[in-house]
Amino acid sequence: xxxxxxxxxxxxxxxxxxxxxxxxxxxxxxxxxxxxxxxxxxxxxxxxxxxxxxxxxxxxxxxxxxxxxxxxxxxxxxxxxxxxxxxxxxxxxxxxxxxxxxxxxxxxxxxxxxxxxxxxxxxxxxxxxxxxxxxxxxxxxxxxxxxxxxxxxxxxxxxxxxxxxxxxxxxxxxxxxxxxxxxxxxxxxxxxxxxxxxxxxxxxxxxxxxxxxxxxxxxxxxxxxxxxxxxxxxxxxxxxxxxxxxxxxxxxxxxxxxxxxxxxxxxxxxxxxxxxxxxxxxxxxxxxxxxxxxxxxxxxxxxxxxxxxxxxxxxxxxxxxxxxxxxxxxxxxxxxxxxxxxxxxxxxxxxxxxxxxxxxxxxxxxxxxxxxxxxxxxxxxxxxxxxxxxxxxxxxxxxxxx
Numbered sequence: 001x002x003x004x005x006x007x008x009x010x011x012x013x014x015x016x017x018x019x020x021x022x023x024x025x026x027x028x029x030x031x032x033x034x035x036x037x038x039x040x041x042x043x044x045x046x047x048x049x050x051x052x053x054x055x056x057x058x059x060x061x062x063x064x065x066x067x068x069x070x071x072x073x074x075x076x077x078x079x080x081x082x083x084x085x086x087x088x089x090x091x092x093x094x095x096x097x098x099x100x101x102x103x104x105x106x107x108x109x110x111x112x113x114x115x116x117x118x119x120x121x122x123x124x125x126x127x128x129x130x131x132x133x134x135x136x137x138x139x140x141x142x143x144x145x146x147x148x149x150x151x152x153x154x155x156x157x158x159x160x161x162x163x164x165x166x167x168x169x170x171x172x173x174x175x176x177x178x179x180x181x182x183x184x185x186x187x188x189x190x191x192x193x194x195x196x197x198x199x200x201x202x203x204x205x206x207x208x209x210x211x212x213x214x215x216x217x218x219x220x221x222x223x224x225x226x227x228x229x230x231x232x233x234x235x236x237x238x239x240x241x242x243x244x245x246x247x248x249x250x251x252x253x254x255x256x257x258x259x260x261x262x263x264x265x266x267x268x269x270x271x272x273x274x275x276x277x278x279x280x281x282x283x284x285x286x287x288x289x290x291x292x293x294x295x296x297x298x299x300x301x302x303x304x305x306x307x308x309x310x311x312x313x314x315x316x317x318x319x320x321x322x323x324x325x326x327x328x329x330x331x332x333x334x335x336x337x338x339x340x341x342x343x344x345x346x347x348x349x350x351x352x353x354x355x356x357x358x359x360x361x362x363x364x365x366x367x368x369x370x371x372x373x374x375x376x377x378x379x380x381x382x383x384x385x386x387x388x389x390x391x392x393x394x395x396x397x398x399x400x401x402x
Contacts, residue, residue: 018128018132019132021129022074022132022133025122026070026122027071027075029118029122033067033114033115033118034067034068036114037066037067037111037115040114041059041060041063041107041110041111044110045103045107047103048107059107062104062107063111066107066111066112066144067115070112070115070137074136108144109141115137116134116137166187167232168233170183170187170192170231170277171231171240171242173186174242174280174284175235175240175281177281178281184277192229192231192244192277193244193245194278195276196229196244196245196246196276196277197245197247197274197275197276198242198273198274198276198277198279198280199243199252199255199270199283200242200270200280200283200287201240201242201259201263201268201271202238202239202241202271202290202291203241203260203263203268203269203291204237204238204263204264204265204266204268205234205238205239205263206239206263206264207265211264215239215263215264216232218262219262220232222258222259222262223259227245228243228244228245228246229245230242230243230244238288239263240288242277243255243256246273248273248275252270252271252272252273253303253304253305255270256270256303257303260302266294267294267300267301267303267304268302268303268304269290269291269304269305269306270290270303270304270305270306271283271285271286271287271306272306272307286306286307286321289306289316289318289321290304290305290306290309291306292316292318293309293315293318294312295316296315297309306321310391311384311387311388314391319395322388322391325378325388325392326392326395328375328376329376329393330396333371333375336368337371337372338396339358340354340365340368340369341372341380341389342393342397343357343358344369344380345380345386345389345390345393346393351366351369369381372389376389
């Protein structure tokens, strides 16, 4: 059983003398201790053997540094904490990504266990020296645990700041319409799977800067809990969010709803789902256009797809919003169907009146208007859709006459 160093044995002179003897012996055995520690890690830590060669070399360097720094700390008289902190100065930045805090503590503990097993070999049969050395190891191990926790906390803080900066750059690039390799490289460095589908959300900014930070963090947590990727930022009076890791068949409004409560008061507008991050500009521009168009609505739900705001977007100046619909009317509907639609919307807003004006049966009018719904997804009998179709017809007619 190991004895503590009793007060009667712990005179300053004796402590200094015994410490000097042990320090010399520990220094002479540094090489043997580091070799033994590396071998022990290979034998007892399965995750160590599974690491790639370059990462294993870096981890071995940290373990060896643990032995070396213990020797230096012990030789310096146990009072200095500089050597304890230095153990992680040799660690590459990637260490915190490659290993968990628990694994790092395990490798340091393994190294210290090797030293402890050799206490009798180092100290000889002198129980005082054995006890002194073991208590020194215990104290060093405790300080190493704190140093490891500090290292990981600092790494997490730095990584969070770096990732946030990268995401800001990616978001700025998306809004600027960039889709080059630099965008993909930055997104990949921030941990994004750039090949997955994405969708853009645009909504009001929370009322205060403190609220902005809180709500942005809530958006990140919501994405993490749903196993989705996210980047979020504030541009002028809009909070813009890119959601990744979704499927092409997902509904944008359904994707947006869990996030909507973390925007400011008002409507959150979604763009359409695009195939990958390089195409995110199209979704973001659509959502931004829809958000600007909200000023023409007297009332709107918490979440709204930009595709449902085509008329308001055209009125607000985004004529490109209706171009796909105009092309679809021109390419997919026969002339008689377009003529019937124009008659119903502009001249005779009843089926019977339209049939009389065109000299056709009412069932023919019904069939043709049903064909419009099938092709465009817009219902001529619904006021909002009717307005959108009427604007599309006017633009189509004007472009044909040019």
